[in-house]
Amino acid sequence: MSDRQQVTNARGERIAIVAGLRTPFAKQATAFHGVSALDMGKMVVNELLSRSELDPKLIEQLVYGQVVQMPAAPNIAREIVLGTGMNLHTDAYSVTRACATSFQSTVNIAESIMTGNIEIGIAGGSDSSSVLPIGVSRKLAHALVDLNKARTLGQKWNIVRRLGFKDLLPVPPAVAEYSTGLSMGQTAEQMAKSHGISRADQDALAHRSHTLASQSWNEGKLKDEVMVAHVPPYKSFIERDNNIRDNSSLESYAKLRPVFDRKHGSVTAANSTPLTDGASAVILMSEGRAKALGYTPIGYIKSYAFSAIDVWQDMLMGPSYATPLALKRAGMQLEDLTLIEMHEAFAAQTLANMKMFASKKFAEEKLGQSRAIGEIDMSKFNVLGGSLAYGHPFAATGTRLITQVCNELKRRGGGTGLTTACAAGGLGVAMIVEVE
Numbered sequence: 001m002s003d004r005q006q007v008t009n010a011r012g013e014r015i016a017i018v019a020g021l022r023t024p025f026a027k028q029a030t031a032f033h034g035v036s037a038l039d040m041g042k043m044v045v046n047e048l049l050s051r052s053e054l055d056p057k058l059i060e061q062l063v064y065g066q067v068v069q070m071p072a073a074p075n076i077a078r079e080i081v082l083g084t085g086m087n088l089h090t091d092a093y094s095v096t097r098a099c100a101t102s103f104q105s106t107v108n109i110a111e112s113i114m115t116g117n118i119e120i121g122i123a124g125g126s127d128s129s130s131v132l133p134i135g136v137s138r139k140l141a142h143a144l145v146d147l148n149k150a151r152t153l154g155q156k157w158n159i160v161r162r163l164g165f166k167d168l169l170p171v172p173p174a175v176a177e178y179s180t181g182l183s184m185g186q187t188a189e190q191m192a193k194s195h196g197i198s199r200a201d202q203d204a205l206a207h208r209s210h211t212l213a214s215q216s217w218n219e220g221k222l223k224d225e226v227m228v229a230h231v232p233p234y235k236s237f238i239e240r241d242n243n244i245r246d247n248s249s250l251e252s253y254a255k256l257r258p259v260f261d262r263k264h265g266s267v268t269a270a271n272s273t274p275l276t277d278g279a280s281a282v283i284l285m286s287e288g289r290a291k292a293l294g295y296t297p298i299g300y301i302k303s304y305a306f307s308a309i310d311v312w313q314d315m316l317m318g319p320s321y322a323t324p325l326a327l328k329r330a331g332m333q334l335e336d337l338t339l340i341e342m343h344e345a346f347a348a349q350t351l352a353n354m355k356m357f358a359s360k361k362f363a364e365e366k367l368g369q370s371r372a373i374g375e376i377d378m379s380k381f382n383v384l385g386g387s388l389a390y391g392h393p394f395a396a397t398g399t400r401l402i403t404q405v406c407n408e409l410k411r412r413g414g415g416t417g418l419t420t421a422c423a424a425g426g427l428g429v430a431m432i433v434e435v436e
């Protein structure tokens with residue numbers, strides 16, 4: 001069996017990324033405070049359709065995702081269809097794959113096109129860290145169910161009197177691994193310590209990310225892929241990511257105290273992604289349909305791969321496992337790539353992955369191959385900055401990366417780009433796109 005992946009439909013046509021768009025990304029409880037993931041998703045899909053001058057009725061399927069679920073709209077994809085003037089008969093379902101969610105929705109649409117089930121679809125993801133499903137304690141939840149069943153006042157009183165003050169406190173969703181209880185930040189700390197990633201290197205990567213992202217905005221490189229978002233109730237708007245620090249000094253990073261291990265740690269607010277609100281989406285079509293409708297695609301999907309590893313150790317090492325698979329499936333080596341876009345969940349996690357890319361020992365022991373994935377050439381790496389600067393609305397990051405790398409490849413005259421991310425649950429993803 002060949003290792004190569006054929007990302008085409010039965011007519012041999014490639015999967016075209018026709019257009020991509022995102023909202024500006026806003027730090028938690030700032031510009032998008034009170035705006036739900038669903039509202040941001042509708043906003044970006046509406047605008048994407050309108051900018052592409054694509055009749056919404058032509059969309060056959062929409063796959064969308066969120067990581068922090070909205071209990072009121074568990075199938076966010078269908079709500080977006082119903083809220084954007086698409087054909088009511090447009091199929092829509094939601095996926096969740098932690099921080100790789102919109103990679104997954106993109107792959108789902110791509111595979112629907114590959115099988116010939118559809119010709120045109122939309123994929124994406126949205127997350128709000130400001131509109132959260134605030135829960136109740138287990139004891140209170142238990143009591144509320146029992147109260148519903150209690151008949152007499154006495155029975156009700158018996159249930160209520162067992163509750164303490166602490167049981168009544170609200171419980172926000174945790175950015176932590178369910179099975180280990182470790183927060184993502186604690187995992188980043190573990191990776192920094194296990195792989196000898198220094199605080200200075202983490203801060204330098206974060207500073208690079210902010211500097212490049214700020215330059216990219218100032219040079220107008222992002223304006224076509226980031227919409228101006230008018231924020232309900234439409235008294236304000238946001239037109240630029242608000243986490244990016246223009247002209248930040250490296251010294252200011254060094255002053256911050258570690259957050260996740262206050263005594264011996266190195267992971268700080270500056271070298272972590274902030275909690276962020278935002279949404280993104282892409283339109284995918286079969287190459288033939290895109291051409292027939294007169295579109296010049298921004299790129300094509302060349303290969304993709306997902307990976308899964310243990311959650312106790314190095315859980316955010318996904319790129320180092322998924323990338324060699326995607327490269328093999330594309331018939332490529334790391335050095336063949338024009339650009340590399342790696343999601344920066346934390347500087348420590350990014351640097352640990354970069355180290356493993358270059359490690360022969362890692363390749364032999366973990367990947368079962370004799371050759372290291374390859375040394376990353378920094379002139380190709382996150383050239384417009386990364387998630388440390390832009391922020392990371394979990395489900396929206398995948399389609400941000402895909403769109404951003406396609407547009408940057410276009411500016412550079414074409415080539416191939418790797419997008420890759422780690423995700424909770426020990427998951428990883430890599431997708432290679434090609435641009436003419």
Ligand SMILES: CC(=O)SCCNC(=O)CCNC(=O)[C@H](O)C(C)(C)COP(=O)(O)OP(=O)(O)OC[C@H]1O[C@@H](n2cnc3c(N)ncnc32)[C@H](O)[C@@H]1OP(=O)(O)O
Binds near residue numbers: 253269
């Ligand atoms: C697969 C994955 O992607 S896993 C990743 C999932 N995501 C996460 O886990 C989110 C991780 N991030 C977090 O939890 C939070 O952002 C934290 C805990 C790290 C920090 O939260 P907060 O303390 O609320 O951050 P906040 O933005 O207030 O910054 C704290 C301080 O650092 C400062 N700071 C932040 N970034 C920078 C920077 N780049 N340079 C200089 N100072 C900075 C702020 O100005 C602030 O200073 P102040 O206290 O004087 O106002």
